[in-house]
Amino acid sequence: MAVDAASTFGDEAPKGNWVTNSKGYQTLLVFLLSLNFGIVFFDRQALNALMPFVQPELQLTQTEIGLLAGGLSFSWAIAAFFVGRLSDSLGKRKILLIIATIAFSICSFVSGLATSFLFLFAARLLMGAAEGGVMPISHAMVASEVDPERRGLAQGVAQNLGSNLLGSFAAPVVLVAFATAFSWREAFYLAALPGLISAALIWFLLKEPQPAAKPKDAHEASIGFAEAFKVRNMWVCVVVGVLMVAHFVITWAFMPNFLVQTRGMDPFSMSWLVGSLGIAAAIYSFVVAGLSDKIGRKPVMVFLPFLSLVGPIGVLLLDPAAFEGMGVFGLSGYATVLIPIFFPPHPPRHRAGSGHGCLRSAGRRLRPACRRHAQRRLRRGYFPLCVDGAGRR
Secondary structure: OHHHHHHHOOOOOOOOHHHOOOHHHHHHHHHHHHHHHHHHHHHHHHHHHHHHHHHHHHOOOHHHHHHHHHHHHHHHHHHHHHHHHHHHHHOOHHHHHHHHHHHHHHHHHHHOOOOOHHHHHHHHHHHHHHHOOHHHHHHHHHHHHOOHHHHHHHHHHHHHHHHHHHHHHHHHHHHHHHHHHOOHHHHHHHHHHHHHHHHHHHHHHOOOOOOOOOOOOOOOOOOOHHHHOOOHHHHHHHHHHHHHHHHHHHHHHHHHHHHHHHOOOOHHHHHHHHHHHHHHHHHHHHHHHHHHHHHOHHHHHHHHHHHOOHHHHHHHHOOHHHHOOOHHHHHHHHHHOOHHHHOOOOOOOOOHHHHHHHHHHHHHHHHHHHHHHHHHHOOHHHHHHHHHHHHHO
């Protein structure tokens, strides 16, 4: 076994923190990082799910709703660029992750205190700045602490499983029910609690990763964006990622409010309909990745943007009233047309770190202006068509 390991990594024995970490600890680390990022999305999606309650009280316009989502995305993008580099230079990933987790939890609490658009906008900007660095740090921790043979799966679980189950499923279901029973302000206070618990678990159960020694030939380790963009597939995936991420966030920003105010769906049904998409996203995050391994990346990437058209068109054309009296089966039937919205894009493995950084940051920087422009010029009932255009081009 030792001979095989040595041959895999050349003449030297394997090096890295993962060599001394037990499988149990590696599993615990991935679980806590997935939980933490799930809570990030729980807090992020809170405003989208609660918008049918927030908009009437704060008298928000459609442009302001777009600004709230776009502002958080913009500050998230800026933080994603710099926090990962800061964690590398300081070598204190655990403490930075804890600080970011506590910070976005406080911002969620402050969101519940908002009395105006500007107050809420400032809180969401700060939340984006706190949340943006969570995933770069988490990926760095997985890269240094998890066995390379399981690292790809570990990174997928850390990023997709918790965020879909907690952010896309639990957030609308739990928070809408809580807002109905109490108010949307109390729902934001509730959303702040899991982050504080997660920060405590990370503090007590995870150890600070030891900084890795820089290799003598550090060309690959220090690759910049300019060199990454020399790879054709990289910039193609960046463009696709910009549009598909925009497709996802625009949908989440406007769909809950659209279903309640325009389509006449009650908040409880809306929460379960939107929440069902989180379950679909969790399943598809594994299914799509596996499918791309079998048939290739390009066929999957060509097909999925067209499939994503089904969801917004279904929201626009299907009347929820037609499904009344069918109970959960009717709700599930209506949800099936929305599920394709949440097929995730997958950039190529080659230089994936630079690719993911470009995808996330560029998408969050470019889409707010486009969204606000469309919202000013199109009737609210046609927001799904804007989403279609973002996903298809």
